[in-house]
Amino acid sequence: MKITILVVAGLVGLVAAGTCPFGHGKGKGTEPKGFEYHAPGPEDRRSPCIGLNNLANHGFLPRSGKDITIDQVRFAVSRGFNYEPSTFDFAFNQAVDFKLTTTGNPQTFHLDDLKAHDEIEFDGSLSRDDFYFGDQLHFSPKIWAGVAKNLGLDKMGPGKMDRYVTVETAAKARAARVAEAKARNPAFNASAAEVQGSPGTLGLLLVTLWDDEVGAVRKDFIKSWVEEERIPFIEGFGPTRTRNGTDISEMFERILAVKV
Template identity: 35%
Template sequence: MPFISLLSLFTTVVLAYAAKVDGSININPDAHPWIAPGPNDLRGPCPGLNTLANHGFIPRDGRGLNVSVILDGGFTLAAKVSLLATNDPLSFTLDDIKLHGNIEHDASLSRVDFALGDNVHFNETIFSTLANSNPEADVYNTTSAGHVQQARLADSEAKNPNLTNTDKEFFIRSAESAFYLSVMGNPLTGVAPKNFVQIFFREERLPIAEGWQRSETPINASTLGPLIGTISRQSNWTAGEGCHWVRLGPNDPIVRF
């Protein structure tokens, strides 16, 4: 798969996340209350998808996700990519997304690297890099987001001898940072209240009770692109081994090219 296709694919996936949470629907807290997952509910390494499940925008048990279900949530391409993480040709679960080499990646903002431990569940120690960033302000911004990415990558480089750090991971990380700033804050300036972002990551909840409202500005390529570019420059990223890679199935090896 050419890298430009991967770039377009993950851009569209992130846009789908943003549209679902912040544009394509009206957030009705009574119709979609936050409910913590039960012991038999499945969750994955993506705070955005977990949040949608916790609010019932997608199945709360995290199972039976397929193109039809995800289409209802604005996640068609996310479904197609996630189907590569399972041997079931028709559906996947949020737990399937943990497959290293698909969407999940090293140097996460809130999860441990796959080679070092639990890459599925929220980790406060990992998240502390983001939580404690921009200490003199009550907001996060593109500068702090870039510095957080740089710090998280440096930590993974020091601890993880199996670190995967190619253009693909770099783009996904920068897009994810642009996403949380946009959905939890202002998609034009990339400034987001710290308490909203922290609730989103720690509780996987939309902070409606705390005053969060969906943005009046649509989140799309024209708004995310500049934020991704600024965050990328602020992160001072350098590539690791290889240029790009892809994994086509749960039992397939990572292919570097």
Template identity: 25%
Template sequence: MSIPDSHPSIHEHKGKTCPVTGQGHAFCAPQQGDSRSPCPALNTMANHGYIARDGKNISAQDVTRGLKECYGLSSPLAYFLAYVGFMIIRKFGRTNLFDIGKHGAVEHNASLVHHDTPEGHTCAPIDIDSKLVEDLCADVKPGPKECEKDGKSWLMNYEDVARARIRREKEAGPIDSVHAEIARGEMAIILGVWETKTKDKAGIPMEYLKRWISEERMPDGWRPDHVQGLMDVVKRAKGIKKAVEQLRKDEAAAAAASSSETEKGKGKE
């Protein structure tokens, strides 16, 4: 049976070159047989040809180079993320993206847009849940000026990320301290990649985030305009942690106040 002219081209990816988009970094969705992980950062790099587009036979050096070119990470930061990540999943040569999703290594439960790894499975699901994406977007609370604009112009900041982390850990259960640090670091990096400042708020455009986390695609025409280092990520991760702690304190205080009011009401009966 012939394929209609309107049908998207079906092709094979080999190396960084795509037979449809060529040798550049234009987006191309994964094709049948391509390997992908639960990590939007790595999948996006493959979809844009910063690492092998089929997501296979990838080395830590390939990931290091891709992180620098795609996101503007410094050499020490990119090297640290790639080589430490490979050590954690016990890969000392080349690997496929799917293997990076080994459950309990770098990957963790309570992902912002993926379901937890089913019991008995070795690797986490790579399918993106559109409902979780919408829930993540709903966690972003715009400032007064942002409310006057289209929702796509809203910015996500530390507190918004903290709100999303608290919600997901309520839904999926808490994660250990090491993976909590990894989860904060993941978002700290992307907060630094696209940080935008206005008079009312500093954060990343939701238009960028939603495309990246749900389509695993970079903003059209965007290229890194600064270098982000390890200490930049550490600082932002601490900001997210502090915001999580404050929101949890606020929730506990609100719950205590509500309980007190309830008890007072019972005493008047």
């Protein structure tokens, strides 16, 4: 996944800069009216990219996962994740330029169009198996179990930081997953897509769920995000400031700076 594409794949004007769309605070919250979580039906399409699936499962993107437009992406990431609406325009345009769409309209795509190997999708995903093993589209409990263990998601000690994942912990868990994939997959492809997409996808997750006060991400937010593909509104998610491409780029560099 290329660095610009991974931004779209991990997630996309109605929210003014500096505002939180739904006003959630530190405690428990509620799902925004009209954007409640619903698991996808058998005819709904989803991608290998968790953020986009989250948006579709809440209706910020079409719940069908079909015929996604740039305006829908702008609406979704601004209303759902509190990013500046145009943050991912360039990424959307690149996705279209890759000619992956099967919609019949070159300016739209279905979510499962993004599964094309080594374009959007890449080896060493945090939650999907590699293309070599036959299913790079769907969530893999086995793959995620190893990542979750390295993130310490089930270790909730008495200290405040025991409930959070730091950049260092996340970066080391990502590196361990890539090392495992390289050792297990004889066709592992360490292409530019993987080299940028692996830390980039992690960076996008961290930025989207980031707690500015603590300087880390809540473990329960990550579990909801990945395991249910549900935005953790109920748990209290709601960034207090608007995110943008600079936040993502800075997090990407922080992840790469961690010695693993």
